[in-house]
Amino acid sequence: MSLLSFRGGGIVLKNIYAIPIALAVIATVICAYLILTIPKPKVIYEDFETEGEEWSADADVPLDPMNPGKPVKWEIERTAHNARSGNYSLKMFIDGKLDDGTIWIERKIDLGKGGQIVFDLSFWFWSEQESFNTIAVVCAYVGTKNPEVEGDFIVLGAANEVAGWKNYAYRLELDLGSSEELWVAVGVSVRWETEMTYYLDDIRIELG
Ligand SMILES: [Ca+2]
Ligand SMILES: [Ca+2]
Ligand SMILES: [Ca+2]
The missing domain is CATH 1.20.5 (Single alpha-helices involved in coiled-coils or other helix-helix interfaces)
Incomplete structure (x- = not known):
């Protein structure tokens, strides 16, 4: 009823x-x-456990005098040889014997809006040994353009601060203006004349 x-x-x-x-x-x-x-922070996480296409390798390295017209050897690849999480990480190798060269991975993030953002980056970086000499530095880029040269990067710290995994972080408030996309890169830059191999894992990006 x-x-x-x-x-x-x-x-x-x-x-x-x-x-x-x-x-x-x-x-x-x-x-x-x-x-x-209400805007929620956007979180991007990369642990290298699966093949992905978001990140790509790039470099600003000198030419190799022993190999005319060719850059010095460098390589960035996913590997199961070392990992902080799961089984995989990213191996970064560069022949730094010329005391020069920066290699990195980069990706674009489509935000769908411009203006003010708070950017929080954290990642883990592995060094075989601790050294009081600065053999290389860990560097990063965040901004509206595709990073192409060493000068685009800021230095987060020495690459050989500990033997093993170390966390690096970078926080920045930035104004994207009318750009609705953001580029992020993480890499290593040579400071000492030697060949070097480092590993990278567990990149976390929070955008608020
Ligand atoms: Ca991993
Ligand atoms: Ca390039
Ligand atoms: Ca680039």
């Missing part, structure tokens, strides 16, 4: 429920609006 068929009493009953129902509907609409419109 419907509420309306109750003549007088039914109308009273209907009024009693009308206000709470209306409030519940309004509260639901407000909650849905807040959930949809």
